[in-house]
Amino acid sequence: xxxxxxxxxxxxxxxxxxxxxxxxxxxxxxxxxxxxxxxxxxxxxxxxxxxxxxxxxxxxxxxxxxxxxxxxxxxxxxxxxxxxxxxxxxxxxxxxxxxxxxxxxxxxxxxxxxxxxxxxxxxxxxxxxxxxxxxxxxxxxxxxxxxxxxxxxxxxxxxxxxxxxxxxxxxxxxxxxxxxxxxxxxxxxxxxxxxxxxxxxxxxxxxxxxxxxxxxxxxxxxxxxxxxxxxxxxxxxxxxxxxxxxxxxxxxxxxxxxxxxxxxxxxxxxxxxxxxxxxxxxx
Amino acid sequence: xxxxxxxxxxxxxxxxxxxxxxxxxxxxxxxxxxxxxxxxxxxxxxxxxxxxxxxxxxxxxxxxxxxxxxxxxxxxxxxxxxxxxxxxxxxxxxxxxxxxxxxxxxxxxxxxxxxxxxxxxxxxxxxxxxxxxxxxxxxxxxxxxxxxxxxxxxxxxxxxxxxxxxxxxxxxxxxxxxxxxxxxxxxxxxxxxxxxxxxxxxxxxxxxxxxxxxxxxxxxxxxxxxxxxxxxxxxxxxxxxxxxxxxxxxxxxxxxxxxxxxxxxxxxxxxxxxxxxxxxxxx
Numbered sequence: 050x051x052x053x054x055x056x057x058x059x060x061x062x063x064x065x066x067x068x069x070x071x072x073x074x075x076x077x078x079x080x081x082x083x084x085x086x087x088x089x090x091x092x093x094x095x096x097x098x099x100x101x102x103x104x105x106x107x108x109x110x111x112x113x114x115x116x117x118x119x120x121x122x123x124x125x126x127x128x129x130x131x132x133x134x135x136x137x138x139x140x141x142x143x144x145x146x147x148x149x150x151x152x153x154x155x156x157x158x159x160x161x162x163x164x165x166x167x168x169x170x171x172x173x174x175x176x177x178x179x180x181x182x183x184x185x186x187x188x189x190x191x192x193x194x195x196x197x198x199x200x201x202x203x204x205x206x207x208x209x210x211x212x213x214x215x216x217x218x219x220x221x222x223x224x225x226x227x228x229x230x231x232x233x234x235x236x237x238x239x240x241x242x243x244x245x246x247x248x249x250x251x252x253x254x255x256x257x258x259x260x261x262x263x264x265x266x267x268x269x270x271x272x273x274x275x276x277x278x279x280x281x282x283x284x285x286x287x288x289x290x291x292x293x294x295x296x297x298x299x300x301x302x303x304x305x306x307x308x309x310x311x312x313x314x315x316x317x318x319x320x321x322x323x324x325x326x327x328x329x330x331x332x
Numbered sequence: 333x334x335x336x337x338x339x340x341x342x343x344x345x346x347x348x349x350x351x352x353x354x355x356x357x358x359x360x361x362x363x364x365x366x367x368x369x370x371x372x373x374x375x376x377x378x379x380x381x382x383x384x385x386x387x388x389x390x391x392x393x394x395x396x397x398x399x400x401x402x403x404x405x406x407x408x409x410x411x412x413x414x415x416x417x418x419x420x421x422x423x424x425x426x427x428x429x430x431x432x433x434x435x436x437x438x439x440x441x442x443x444x445x446x447x448x449x450x451x452x453x454x455x456x457x458x459x460x461x462x463x464x465x466x467x468x469x470x471x472x473x474x475x476x477x478x479x480x481x482x483x484x485x486x487x488x489x490x491x492x493x494x495x496x497x498x499x500x501x502x503x504x505x506x507x508x509x510x511x512x513x514x515x516x517x518x519x520x521x522x523x524x525x526x527x528x529x530x531x532x533x534x535x536x537x538x539x540x541x542x543x544x545x546x547x548x549x550x551x552x553x554x555x556x557x558x559x560x561x562x563x564x565x566x567x568x569x570x571x572x573x574x575x576x577x578x579x580x581x582x583x584x585x586x587x588x589x590x591x592x593x594x595x596x597x598x599x600x601x602x603x604x605x606x607x608x609x610x611x612x613x614x615x
Contacts, residue, residue, distance in 0.1 A: 168544075230539065239601055240581040242607040246610070258472065260469065262514060269548065271605060293586070311562075311564070314557075321525040324529065328551075
């Protein structure tokens with residue numbers, strides 16, 4: 050690859066080009082970002098080799114589209130309008146159906162591969178970019194058959210450079226299941242943070258009582274609202290369904306408490322301990 | 333100290349005596365546990381120097397009572413019946429009001445110091461015991477004025493050996509606030525685990541989609557039902573109150589989604605991002 054254009058030089062895009070530059074030191078990394086500060090930071094810190102604008106995609110071998118999902122879906126057709134036949138465009142968003150539908154009939158649909166690398170931290174911006182963020186993590190690819198063979202091949206090489214395992218899935222299934230294993234966790238964590246902050250507003254010392262358990266459960270409440278608001282918007286139907294089930298389970302638990310049915314409470318927790326085995330597969 | 337009796341040789345009791353033996357190599361550690369396997373494991377692995385029964389507390393300098401809170405509250409008066417004037421008894425439970433009330437009028441009340449070291453992991457049993465579990469963690473002490481001066485002094489030395497910072501609080505306040513910063517996190521996590529497991533029962537590959545965010549949020553769902561059922565029982569009123577507020581916040585978030593009020597959703601998340609500063613103080 051001669052050059053990679055990264056649109057949105059934050060945690061995900063930044064971490065990707067960090068690893069790719071290491072694997073391919075001669076490849077030029079070109080950054081595009083509406084946020085001028087981020088772009089300058091990325092240049093100074095060596096994350097990118099030069100700054101540019103959207104026209105840079107015309108001659109790119111790889112375009113990484115790593116911006117919030119609303120902006121991503123609206124920019125994707127414009128990018129496909131500009132690219133050459135040999136340009137691979139990947140996105141990294143946490144929702145896949147809207148993006149796939151948006152470019153379904155685009156003349157350059159074959160230049161695009163819909164991806165969701167399941168990796169991240171609760172931090173954002175170019176300073177949050179780190180090496181090996183994607184190592185041994187899962188990358189979900191949707192509608193692979195709609196991408197040109199040659200570009201599929203290039204994409205698999207890129208993901209191999211990043212150390213990722215690949216799973217193929219249709220965008221509807223992706224959005225449905227990711228609502229459970231990712232989007233719901235974020236709401237659960239944000240609302241836990243809100244509940245405690247609201248309650249303890251006048252109790253300055255209370256957080257001295259919080260331990261690592263609280264810190265872990267509420268960690269995702271540090272996440273960026275710029276990134277997460279459009280995800281909830283695009284995946285609204287699935288997210289509401291998961292939220293309904295979660296609220297229902299919490300209500301059931303409350304009813305068991307009110308009824309002093311501690312045997313059933315014990316059983317609920319015992320059954321859910323199965324999560325230990327399930328989590329073994331997750332780094 | 334000549335000898336320490338640890339009643340319940342699991343994660344908390346085991347980790348305490350690990351550090352205390354290191355600080356005082358000549359002190360004899362005597363283990364008492366209904367679970368014979370745990371007791372033998374603790375002996376073989378060197379966590380304790382010998383096994384004994386409840387009568388061992390008669391000549392102990394320090395008794396660490398580290399068993400589930402229902403058993404702890406019911407055993408505490410029996411222990412106080414047996415101890416000598418110079419024996420310090422501490423407990424480590426996550427609820428404090430029931431214990432303090434239970435021994436309020438006990439003739440040996442002054443031998444007891446009610447404590448809650450805010451430290452732990454999601455693992456349990458003697459194999460889970462580790463060094464430095466309590467280092468730089470908070471220890472909440474309740475009703476310190478009811479403990480004999482000389483034994484208060486000994487307790488502070490023990491907590492200093494463990495590297496803990498001390499906070500004093502009345503048991504009512506402890507139980508109320510700990511419901512928010514600890515007990516609610518556990519319910520939130522257990523019910524998240526349940527929701528996802530129930531939904532994905534027939535989807536064997538789905539957990540491949542789960543990332544570190546899900547793992548972090550659901551971590552506490554690995555916790556022991558033996559330990560947590562009696563905590564929820566003893567702190568039922570406070571826990572139900574926190575759960576009500578949490579469910580209410582989740583319902584509000586759902587309503588915002590249904591109304592497509594994504595500006596308000598953004599604001600909710602932005603406001604809750606303050607948790608970043610709050611968590612800075614937590615290891």
